[in-house]
Amino acid sequence: MAANPATPSSELHIEKESTPQQTIFHCIGKVNASTSALLQTMVRDVIPQKRPIVLDLSQVSYMDSSGLGALVSVWASARRNGVELKLASLSERVKELLHLTSLDKLFAISRFPDTPSF
DSSP states (O other): OEEEEEEEETTEEEEEEEOSSOEEEEEEEEESTTTHHHHHHHHHHHGGGOSOEEEEEEEEEEEOHHHHHHHHHHHHHHHHTTOOEEEESOOHHHHHHHHHTTGGGTSEEESSTTOSOO
């Protein structure tokens, strides 16, 4: 299991963890207008591998509409390519935002990033 940190923005830190079954992105910090492009780029880069993708959002302290847009955008890209995108360990802030926007009905959501059934 290799973790590859990416930190172009001081507001968001993303560690990529690759396993034989899936790719997990551990997101730490804020997903907003200045950081959402980083998230989108990193996720889209692994879609061609055709393995499930998990976004661990347990340490996301803030997300705005740009962050929500980024989640929907990578979900659509993954779906177009036949790749399952899952959200895991949602922070209370993200959980509330997804519920308020009814996006919680769109995403497969799990309590833990390594839970096999979503």
